[in-house]
Amino acid sequence: MTFTAILVAILSVVIVVLFLSSREKVQTSKEEAKPSSRSKPWVDEDLKDDTEITSKDEDGDNWVDSGEEDLPHVPYPVVRYPVDIMAERSKDLYRLLNQRRSVRFISPEPVPREVIDNVILTAGTAPSGAHTEPWTYVVVGDPETKHQIRLIVEEEEEVNYRQRMGHKWVSDLQRLRTNWVKEYLDTAPYLILIFKQIYGILPNAKKTHYYNEISVSISCGLLLAALQNVGLVTVTSTPLNCGPQLRHLLQRPANEKLLMLLPVGYPATDATVPDLKRKPLDDIMVYI
Amino acid sequence: MTFTAILVAILSVVIVVLFLSSREKVQTSKEEAKPSSRSKPWVDEDLKDDTEITSKDEDGDNWVDSGEEDLPHVPYPVVRYPVDIMAERSKDLYRLLNQRRSVRFISPEPVPREVIDNVILTAGTAPSGAHTEPWTYVVVGDPETKHQIRLIVEEEEEVNYRQRMGHKWVSDLQRLRTNWVKEYLDTAPYLILIFKQIYGILPNAKKTHYYNEISVSISCGLLLAALQNVGLVTVTSTPLNCGPQLRHLLQRPANEKLLMLLPVGYPATDATVPDLKRKPLDDIMVYI
Numbered sequence: 417m418t419f420t421a422i423l424v425a426i427l428s429v430v431i432v433v434l435f436l437s438s439r440e441k442v443q444t445s446k447e448e449a450k451p452s453s454r455s456k457p458w459v460d461e462d463l464k465d466d467t468e469i470t471s472k473d474e475d476g477d478n479w480v481d482s483g484e485e486d487l488p489h490v491p492y493p494v495v496r497y498p499v500d501i502m503a504e505r506s507k508d509l510y511r512l513l514n515q516r517r518s519v520r521f522i523s524p525e526p527v528p529r530e531v532i533d534n535v536i537l538t539a540g541t542a543p544s545g546a547h548t549e550p551w552t553y554v555v556v557g558d559p560e561t562k563h564q565i566r567l568i569v570e571e572e573e574e575v576n577y578r579q580r581m582g583h584k585w586v587s588d589l590q591r592l593r594t595n596w597v598k599e600y601l602d603t604a605p606y607l608i609l610i611f612k613q614i615y616g617i618l619p620n621a622k623k624t625h626y627y628n629e630i631s632v633s634i635s636c637g638l639l640l641a642a643l644q645n646v647g648l649v650t651v652t653s654t655p656l657n658c659g660p661q662l663r664h665l666l667q668r669p670a671n672e673k674l675l676m677l678l679p680v681g682y683p684a685t686d687a688t689v690p691d692l693k694r695k696p697l698d699d700i701m702v703y704i
Numbered sequence: 705m706t707f708t709a710i711l712v713a714i715l716s717v718v719i720v721v722l723f724l725s726s727r728e729k730v731q732t733s734k735e736e737a738k739p740s741s742r743s744k745p746w747v748d749e750d751l752k753d754d755t756e757i758t759s760k761d762e763d764g765d766n767w768v769d770s771g772e773e774d775l776p777h778v779p780y781p782v783v784r785y786p787v788d789i790m791a792e793r794s795k796d797l798y799r800l801l802n803q804r805r806s807v808r809f810i811s812p813e814p815v816p817r818e819v820i821d822n823v824i825l826t827a828g829t830a831p832s833g834a835h836t837e838p839w840t841y842v843v844v845g846d847p848e849t850k851h852q853i854r855l856i857v858e859e860e861e862e863v864n865y866r867q868r869m870g871h872k873w874v875s876d877l878q879r880l881r882t883n884w885v886k887e888y889l890d891t892a893p894y895l896i897l898i899f900k901q902i903y904g905i906l907p908n909a910k911k912t913h914y915y916n917e918i919s920v921s922i923s924c925g926l927l928l929a930a931l932q933n934v935g936l937v938t939v940t941s942t943p944l945n946c947g948p949q950l951r952h953l954l955q956r957p958a959n960e961k962l963l964m965l966l967p968v969g970y971p972a973t974d975a976t977v978p979d980l981k982r983k984p985l986d987d988i989m990v991y992i
Contacts (some may be wrong), residue, residue, distance in 0.1 A: 417856070421781075436901075437834050443866070448883040468920070472719055473766050487979055487980065488978075489976035489977065489978055489979065490976060490977060490979045491974075491975070491976055492805060492807055492809075492937075492971055492975040492977045493803065494871075494935075494970075494971050494973065494975065495803070495935045496935055496970065497766065497934060497935045499816055502816065502934045502935065503816060503818050503819055505933055505934050506818070506819045506822035506823060506824075506826070506930065506934050507822055508931070509822075509826055509929070509930055509933045510826045510829070510930070513826050513829045513926060513930075514825070514829045515781065515831055516831075517780060518831050518840050519780055521780075528787055528791060530794070531790050531791055531794045532896050533985060533989070534791070534794035534797075534798045536796060536985065536988065537792070537798050537966070537985055537991045538797055538798045539803070539988075540982060540983065540985070540988045541798070541801045541802045541804055541982065542797070542925060542928070543806050543928070543939075543940045545942075546913050546938065549978050549982065549983050549988065551988060552988060552989075552990060552992065553988070553989045554989075554990045555989060555991050555992070556992045557991070557992065558992050562960070563992050570926065571762065571878040574711045582710045589748075602887050612707065615833055618979075626871055627942055629917070629918070629921075630774075630917070630921045630964075633917075633921030633922050633924075633925070634921050634922070634924050634928065635829060635925065636921075636925060637921070637922040637923065637924060637925015637926045637927075637928070637929070638801060638925045638926075638928070638929055639925075640831070640922065640925070640926070641797070641925070641926055642797055642798070642801075643931045644753075645793055645794070645797045646790045646793050647783045647785045647790065649708070651831075652831045652922070654833075654918065666992065668990075669760055675918070676918075677776060682784065683780055683782050684730065685782065686779075687779060687780040687782065688742060688777035688779055688780055689777060689778060689780045690775040690776070690777055690778075691775055691776050691777065691778045692835055694828060694829065694837065695837050697821060697824065697825055698762075700824065700827075700828045700837065700839060700840060700841055701821070701824045701840075701841045701842075701843060701942050702840060702841070702842045702843070702954075702956075703843050703845070704843070704844045704845065704846050704848050704954065
C-alpha cells in the first residue's frame with residue numbers, strides 16, 4: 417500500500433511536470449506566432465532593433481577583426497571663415513532647410529540623374545559606427561518596379577492603419593491627412609529606398625555593423641539637406657512590415673533591411689502641406 | 705489507504721507546482737538582474753530600443769489623442785532652379801560635406817553663440833514621426849559641467865573598452881586610434897548632448913513618440929551639415945551606458961534619453977584624421 421502511495425506520488429509528479437512543460441511550450445509557440453498572425457512569416461521582422469551592441473559572448477557567430485589597426489593619420493585641412501561670414505552662412509543654411517517640408521504632391525516631370533547621383537554621394541559622407549558605411553541607396557526609376565512597390569506598400573499600409581496601429585496612431589496621422597493611398601509612389605520620377613546593412617559580409621565571416629540604424633538615419637538627414645538644396649521634395653516614410661517583400665522585389669541580400677522609403681521629385685505646382693509650425697529655439701535647446 | 709494515496713498525490717502535485725513556480729521566479733529575477741550586474745541599476749538601460757511601434761493593446765498606459773485632426777493645408781512655396789544650377793548646387797554641397805571628418809582635436813578658442821543657435825535651429829527643421837519633434841539639444845559651455853561630463857564618460861568608456869565590448873569592437877576602434885581618454889570633452893568650447901524624447905508629456909497623460917530615435921538621428925544629420933557649413937568640427941559619439949548619469953547631471957526629465965554627444969569647436973591647427981576613404985557611388989547606390 418505504501419508502494420502504491422509512492423507510485424501514485426511519482427506518477428502525479430510526472431503528470432504535473434509534463435502538463436506544465438507542455439503548457440510552457442504552448443505559451444512559447446503562442447508568443448512566437450503572435451507577430452505572424454496574419455500568416456506571413458515576415459510580419460514585424462522590421463521592428464526588431466539592430467542598434468544594440470551585442471556583447472562578444474552573446475552572438476555566437478564568427479565575427480572577425482577588420483585587420484586594419486593603426487591606420488596612418490593625415491593632417492586635417494582646416495577651413496576657417498571670419499566670424500561674420502560664419503554667422504551669415506549659419507543663417508543661410510537655416511533659412512534654406514527651414515523651407516523643407518514633407519511634400520506628398522510630387523510632379524511626374526523627369527529629374528536629372530546627375531543630381532540624384534550627387535545627392536546620394538552627399539548622403540554617403542555621413543559618419544558611421546567604426547566607419548562601416550552601412551547603407552545601400554536603391555534608386556528606382558523604372559515605372560513597373562515603382563508600381564510593384566506601390567502595391568506592396570499600399571496593401572501593408574491599409575492593414576497597418578486598420579488593424580495594427582489602434583485608434584491613437586491613426587488619429588495622429590489624420591492630422592497630417594495621410595492615408596494608405598500613396599499615389600506618389602507611381603508619379604514621383606524616383607523612389608529612393610534606404611536599406612541599413614545590419615552586418616557586413618567578409619569571406620566566410622560576418623562583420624558587425626555597430627549603430628547601423630543611427631548611422632543610416634544620420635545619412636538620411638544629409639540626403640534630405642541635399643534634396644532641399646536643389647529644390648527637390650520628398651516625404652520621409654518608414655513603411656511598416658513591407659521590408660522583406662520590398663527587399664525580395666529589389667533583390668537585396670539578407671543583411672540589408674529597409675529603413676526608409678523616399679519618393680523624390682519636383683513638387684507639384686499645386687502642392688499643399690499641412691499648416692504645421694516648428695518648435696521655437698527655447699523649446700529644443702537648453703544652454704548650460 | 706486509498707485516502708493516503710490520494711493525499712500523497714495531491715501533496716506531490718502541490719510541492720511540484722510550488723517548486724516549479726519558484727524556479728520560474730528565480731529565472732525571471734536572474735534575467736532582470738543581468739543588465740545591472742555591475743551593481744549600477746542603470747547599466748544597459750540606454751541600449752533598449754525605443755523606435756518600435758507599440759501596439760495599442762500592449763502599452764497599457766493612458767496615451768491620448770493629439771486633438772488636432774484635420775489641420776488645414778496651405779500652398780507649398782515651390783522653389784525651382786534651372787537644371788544646370790541644380791547640378792551645380794548638388795556638386796557644391798557634395799564637395800562641402802565630403803570634407804567633413806570626425807575630428808578629435810578641437811581648439812579651445814571660443815565660438816560665437818549665435819552660430820551655435822542657428823546650427824541647433826537648423827537641426828530642428830528635421831522631419832519627425834507625426835511631427836512630434838522629439839529632440840532636446842543640451843549645449844554645455846560651462847567648464848565645470850564639461851569636466852563633470854568628461855569624468856562620467858571616461859569612467860564608463862574605460863569599462864566599455866576593457867570589459868564589455870570584447871576584443872572585436874576594441875580592435876575595430878583601434879583602427880581609428882580612439883581610446884577612453886577624451887580630452888576634447890574639456891577643451892571643446894561646446895558639448896552638444898542630443899536627447900531623444902521617448903514620449904511627450906501632456907496633462908495627466910503620455911504621448912507616444914513614434915520612431916523617435918530615427919527622427920533624432922536624422923536631425924543630427926542636419927546638425928552635422930550645419931556645423932560643416934560654418935567650418936566647425938565634431939566627432940559623433942554615442943557614449944555607452946552614460947545616459948542616466950548625464951541625464952541626472954543635466955537635470956533632464958525621465959522621458960529623455962541620451963542618444964549622442966558631440967564636442968563642437970574649431971579644429972586644432974595641427975588636427976589630424978585617420979586616412980580613411982569613402983565607398984565609391986557604385987558601392988552605395990543601386991539603380992533600377
